[in-house]
Amino acid sequence: MTTLIKSATIIDASSSHNLKKKDILIVNGKIAQIANSIKQESNYKVVQLENLHVSSGWFDTSVCFGEPGYEERETITNGLKVAAKSGFTAVAVNPNTHPIVDTKSDVEFLINKANNSATKLFPIGALTQGSNGIELAEMFDMQQSGAIAFGDYNKSVVNDNLLKVALLYAQNFNGLVLSFPKNKAIAGEGVANEGVNSTRLGLKGIPALAEEIQVARDLFLLEYTGGKLHIPTISTAKSVQLIKDAKKKGLQVTCSVSAHHLSLTDDELEGFDSNSKVTPPLRTKKDTKALIKGLKDGVIDIITSDHNPIDIENKKVEFSIAEDGTIGLESLFGAVNAHLDIETTVKALTVNPRTIFGLDNYSIAKDQEANLTLFDPTTEYTFTKEDILSFSKNSAFTGKQLKGKVYGVYSNKKLVLQ
CATH class of the missing domain: 2.30.40.10 (Urease, subunit C, domain 1)
Known part of the structure; x- marks a missing residue:
């Protein structure tokens, strides 16, 4: 044609x-x-x-599809159609399926299922077996089969030594390690950003400290081990500053922010709409301003949809027990375009994610x-x-x-x- x-x-x-x-x-x-x-x-x-x-094709580095195991939420076939119509020529798919994507055969299943689609699928393999945070998964085998990075989606690595070993081991094959920034002990049973709104509405809070202390720990480990670390979906002003300081030191750290953390705040808690219950939680106006500035200054590398389909049975329930997550492929561009100039947006959707995740870049020539x-x-x-x-x-x-x-x-x- x-x-x-x-x-x-x-x-x-x-x-x-x-x-x-x-x-x-x-x-x-x-x-x-x-x-x-x-x-x-x-x-x-x-x-x-x-x-x-027209720009070169966009790449979303944090997308969830339900298949295998949660096909009622989203299938790979329909998910890739959604991605294409939303402007994405490539997506990195998180391992939070059933079973968890933690073996080479799981990776190969995803790649084969996506053959011949307009949007290319790149699997992210689980960092630990079953994403349970106890034993490292077979990262090298998964990379050989097509996995482009390793992380336990929306689950932090509690064991400091395990992350240290992962960062050291991944250097043998130039692997990219993802570490979700949440200290579980400090976050506790929280369901929303700890602040005026959560207090007024009687919701258990997750302080910004829960993210920031984990980012600080991860950066200390990276400084010790070397290697490449990507911190997905940061949400606080302090996280931006911590990563900025680490980059000045020359550490190989990169990070992403979701479209909803750039454009929405915890004011969305009014009305208890469970669709605004996400991980990390929506933060404050001060944080969104810092995230936008972080993108413009080049501290934050990537914009992602953090697309996470959740079926109605697990979403249309009481706010405190609803599963975290929002879909975002369809709305990403319209949400961020109001806050950023077009060239910054395109760079954070094309050159930066492709370079960081080891994919070829495209040029319009x-x-x-x-x-x-x-x-x-x-x-x-x-x-x-x-x-x-x-x-x-x-x-x-x-x-x-x-x-x-x-x-x-x-x-x-x-x-x-x-």
Whole structure:
């Protein structure tokens, strides 16, 4: 199929066409021509959309699909369709399935299940067997089968020595270790950010300290062991500062932030909507400002949806017993685009995550493979249930005003549009 993308503003710092409006001709999955105007032929599939912008394909480094074990929440097939229509040409899938992804055969199952989709799936293997925090999983075997990183999704490594050994062992094969920032003893039975809102509403609080003390511990261990550490979904101002200081020391530490932590606060607790019950909990306006500044300053490397489908039986219940998590693929761009300039957003969805997780980068240039996200950064709209493509509907953004709509992707020789 030959595809002609008309009048698209290119957002790609590595391209000589950056910030210019061009036509892009794609033949057999490769960019054949970029020009001010390309003549249409009868056999071309023409893409001409309002205020069309194009960047290299987005990569989400924290996505949950239910399969295997929780297919009622989301299947791999539908999840990848959702990802493509949300602008993602690649996703890293967390190991929190049933069974936990902690062996090479589990990794191979996920990869084989995702074959030939427009959006490529990259498994994250569990750091410990069964994600139980006791024994390390077979990280090297999983990497050989296609796992790109290792972490126990939303579970902290309680045993200090275990994380130390993991960081040392992973250096043998250049592995990336993920350590979720939560001190379980300090977090206790908390269900929301410890602060004015949790106190007023009678909810058990999780102090910012629970995250920050874990980040500090992990950074001390990294300084001792060397290696590569990624801290997913930080949520507090102090965490940003700790990681900034560690980077100045030259430590190989990176971090991500979710779209909901960038744009929502614990004011969402009003009304006890369990869709806003997430891990880490939504924090304060001071924290969101620090997270946004951290992205602009380059301290925070990656934006993620932290997409976590939860079935209605485990979400539409009393706030304190509801499972943590929100879906986020469909709403990510519209949520963050209102707070960041487009080039910062694109960098945190393309070059940074691909570099950190060891994937090849793409450039919008002649003779390069076409791996593209198509979007309009200006459209403002209210996010409703009709915008949700996932099986599960647990979105913290339902009813929120968003800015920016995704049209779809061109990837793996496939054009997928909304």
